[in-house]
Amino acid sequence: MQITRSSLDTAKGPADWFTGDVYVDAVAAAPDPSRVSADLVHSTPGARTHGHRHPLSQTVFVTEGVGPCQRRGGPVEVIRPGDRVLFEADEEHWHGAAPTRLMVHLAINEGDADHAVVHWLAPVTDDEYLATPATA
Template sequence: MELLQQPPTAKGPAEWFAGDVWFDVIYRGRDASKARANTVRFAPGARTAWHSHGLGQTLLIVEGIALIQARGGKLIEARPGDVVWTPPDEEHWHGAAPGRFMTHLALWEGDDTTWLEHVTDAEYGAVPVSART
């Protein structure tokens, strides 16, 4: 067993995020493990750019209201306790609703994230549907 030393909180780079986003690395697999886990905190209105993960991604919404969308899909509103799975190579984005902070736990494998263009204001401002419907 080993108590892992955690790197300091990092500000999300402007190439990958719109608005203020911070993340803490919880786990980054070593050797054969490709597991990744980050806590990500979004200021109101902040969001990722469009992106995809080669082996998919799971998000656990911890607090606030999340907005999540797959390319060509409906904008989904998710709340604390909701778990969202994005399949491998599916282009998507996620972020905080206007006026609300949002924190999620992001779980994925490997370093093959493909970052794309930023989400437009029209995409972000679409009317969301509940993840529970």
């Protein structure tokens, strides 16, 4: 058993990864041979990721708030607390907070020496972000 006491400061998400204010707390970075990492991501109202993909997939587990998410070419979906979203390996997508609500999620990712955790792409436009959700 290993206990890691909280010693890392909350990090502000960089502008080349996010639109709006996003804050990240590291949760897990397991040692080899594990490939799993996890972050608790706090998105303020209107904040969202840029488009991105994960070579080994990503699971997003919503803990608070409401937000949209979308895979390239698919409808915008609304996600709420308790929802789990699996973005398959190399599936281009984005996710974030609703315009008037914050959204907090646990981002669970995999990466290793041969696979980066994430590849960042272009920002999500306001038109893409504000597209009518598939469910209200």
